[in-house]
Amino acid sequence: MLETSKNSILKTLEIQRSFFATGDTKPVSFRLQQLKKLKKSIKENQTKIEAALWKDLRKSPEEAYLTEISIVLGELDHHILNLKQWTKPKRATTPLFLRPSSSKVIYEPLGVALIIAPWNYPFQLLMNSLVGAISGGCCSILKPSPDAPTIAKLMEEMIAENFDENYIRILQGGRETNTLLLEQKFDVILFTGSSKVGKIVMRAAAEHLTPVVLELGGKSPCIVDATANIDVAARRIAWGKLINAGQTCIAPDYLFAHASIKDELLTKIALEIEKMYGKNSQESRFYPRIVNTRSHQRLQGLLKEGTIHTGGIVDESDLFIAPTIIDNVQEDFLIMQDEIFGPILPVLSYQNIDEAIAYINKNEKPLAFYYFGKNKQAKAVLARTSSGGGCINDLLMHITNHNLPFGGVGNSGLGKYHGRESFLAFTNQRGIVSTPTWIDLRFKYVPFKFFKWTKRIM
Numbered sequence: 001m002l003e004t005s006k007n008s009i010l011k012t013l014e015i016q017r018s019f020f021a022t023g024d025t026k027p028v029s030f031r032l033q034q035l036k037k038l039k040k041s042i043k044e045n046q047t048k049i050e051a052a053l054w055k056d057l058r059k060s061p062e063e064a065y066l067t068e069i070s071i072v073l074g075e076l077d078h079h080i081l082n083l084k085q086w087t088k089p090k091r092a093t094t095p096l097f098l099r100p101s102s103s104k105v106i107y108e109p110l111g112v113a114l115i116i117a118p119w120n121y122p123f124q125l126l127m128n129s130l131v132g133a134i135s136g137g138c139c140s141i142l143k144p145s146p147d148a149p150t151i152a153k154l155m156e157e158m159i160a161e162n163f164d165e166n167y168i169r170i171l172q173g174g175r176e177t178n179t180l181l182l183e184q185k186f187d188v189i190l191f192t193g194s195s196k197v198g199k200i201v202m203r204a205a206a207e208h209l210t211p212v213v214l215e216l217g218g219k220s221p222c223i224v225d226a227t228a229n230i231d232v233a234a235r236r237i238a239w240g241k242l243i244n245a246g247q248t249c250i251a252p253d254y255l256f257a258h259a260s261i262k263d264e265l266l267t268k269i270a271l272e273i274e275k276m277y278g279k280n281s282q283e284s285r286f287y288p289r290i291v292n293t294r295s296h297q298r299l300q301g302l303l304k305e306g307t308i309h310t311g312g313i314v315d316e317s318d319l320f321i322a323p324t325i326i327d328n329v330q331e332d333f334l335i336m337q338d339e340i341f342g343p344i345l346p347v348l349s350y351q352n353i354d355e356a357i358a359y360i361n362k363n364e365k366p367l368a369f370y371y372f373g374k375n376k377q378a379k380a381v382l383a384r385t386s387s388g389g390g391c392i393n394d395l396l397m398h399i400t401n402h403n404l405p406f407g408g409v410g411n412s413g414l415g416k417y418h419g420r421e422s423f424l425a426f427t428n429q430r431g432i433v434s435t436p437t438w439i440d441l442r443f444k445y446v447p448f449k450f451f452k453w454t455k456r457i458m
C-alpha cells in the first residue's frame with residue numbers, strides 16, 4: 001500500500017501552519033471563493049467521480065449522484081448562501097451585574113485541520129467535511145481511505161489542481177500514514193470511521209488536547225410497530241438497507257418487528273427487493289458490491305445462524321452478497337454483536353414495545369434510530385431511547401437535511417456536523433466582554449467593600 005512519508009507529512013503541516021499564520025484564510029471573501037472553486041471542480045469532474053465510484057464499489061451513476069455528489073453540492077450551496085451570516089459576530093445578552101459592558105461571540109478559525117474518511121461514501125464524506133473546514137477558515141490535510149483507491153486518487157488530483165498545498169492537500173495511505181498523522185499536533189480532527197479506530201484517534205488527539213469530531217458507526221435499530229403502514233415500511237426498509245449494499249453508517253442494522261405483522265412485513269420487503277433489483281440482483285446494475293474480500297468473508301460468517309427468509313446467495317469472486325433477510329434471530333447470535341455493514345437484515349420480534357426498548361437501551365447508543373408506526377407512540381419511544389439522529393416512518397433521510405445536526409452519541413460518535421454545525425466544528429467561538437472605562441465600580445476589588453450589595457445583584 002502507498003503510504004506517505006513522515007517527511008512529507010511534516011513538510012505539509014509546516015507550510016500549512018505558515019500559511020494559516022498569514023491570516024489569508026480568514027476573510028469571508030476568500031472562503032467563499034474557495035467554496036465556489038470546489039463546486040466548479042466537482043461539476044466539471046462529475047462523470048469521472050461517477051466512474052471512480054463504479055470502479056471501487058460498483059455504485060451506479062444514479063446512486064453515486066444521489067448519495068454522494070448531490071449531497072456535497074447541496075452542502076456547498078448552503079454554505080455559500082449562509083457563510084456571511086454565520087461569520088458575523090453575534091451579540092450576546094449582558095447580565096445586569098456586568099453593565100455597562102457589552103458581550104459578543106466572534107467566530108475564529110481553529111487552524112490546521114486533519115480530516116480522515118472511510119471508504120463507503122468515499123467522496124461525500126471527505127468532501128462534505130472539507131466544506132466545513134473551508135467555511136471555518138481552516139487549512140486542511142485530508143486522508144481518504146485506501147480501500148476506495150480510484151476515487152482517492154481522483155480527489156487528490158482535483159484538490160491539487162485547484163488548491164495550493166499550503167492550504168489544502170490530500171495525503172494517501174493507510175494505517176501507517178494515519179499513525180504518523182495522528183502523532184502530529186493539529187488544531188482540529190474530523191474522523192469518520194469505526195468506533196474502534198475512533199478510540200485510537202481520540203487517544204492520539206488527547207496527547208495534544210486537540211478537539212475532535214468523531215463520526216462513527218454502530219447498530220442502528222429499526223422498529224416496525226403493528227400500527228405501521230406495512231406497504232410503505234417494507235419499501236423504505238428494502239431501499240434504506242440496500243443502498244450501497246448495506247454499507248451505510250446509518251443503514252438500519254436490524255429489524256424489530258411487532259410479532260403480529262412480522263410475517264407480512266418480511267414477505268413485502270422481499271417483494272420490494274425483487275421490484276428494485278429483479279429476480280437476480282447480481283445482474284442488476286443498481287446493486288453495489290462488498291468493498292473487499294476481507295469484508296465479504298466477515299459477512300459470509302454472519303449467515304450461519306437463524307433462518308434465511310430471503311437471499312443468502314454469495315459469490316466471493318464477484319464480491320456479491322444477495323439482499324438477505326434472516327428470521328428467527330436471537331440476541332446472542334454473532335450477527336447481533338457488531339455493526340453488520342452489509343446487505344443482511346436480521347429480524348427480531350416483540351409482543352410489547354417495552355421489550356424492544358429494553359434491548360436497544362442495554363446496548364450502545366446507535367448512530368440512527370428508526371420507527372415505523374403512529375406518531376404518538378413514536379414520540380413516546382423517542383423519549384425512552386437515545387441515538388445520534390433518526391427518522392419516523394422513513395430511513396436515512398435525516399442526513400439530507402443540512403439544517404439538522406448530524407452525528408452520533410456515545411459509542412456512535414462525538415460532535416456534530418453538516419450545515420452551520422460544520423462551520424462551527426472548525427471554529428472557535430470566542431466570547432468577548434467589552435467594558436467602557438468611563439466608569440469603574442469598586443465592587444469586584446479587594447477588600448470587597450459593599451460585599452452585601454454585590455451578593456444581591458449577582
Ligand code: NAD
Nearest residue numbers: 117118119144145174175178193194197215216217218249
Ligand atoms: P475504519 O475505522 O476501519 O477506517 C476509517 C479510516 O481510518 C480509514 O481512512 C483507515 O485507513 C483508517 N484506519 C484504519 N485502521 C486504523 C488504525 N488502526 N489506526 C489509524 N487509522 C486507521 O472504517 P471503515 O471500515 O473505512 O468504514 C466503516 C466504518 O465507518 C463503519 O463503522 C461505519 O459505520 C463508519 N462510518 C460512519 C459514518 C458517519 O458519518 N458516522 C459514515 C461512514 C462510515
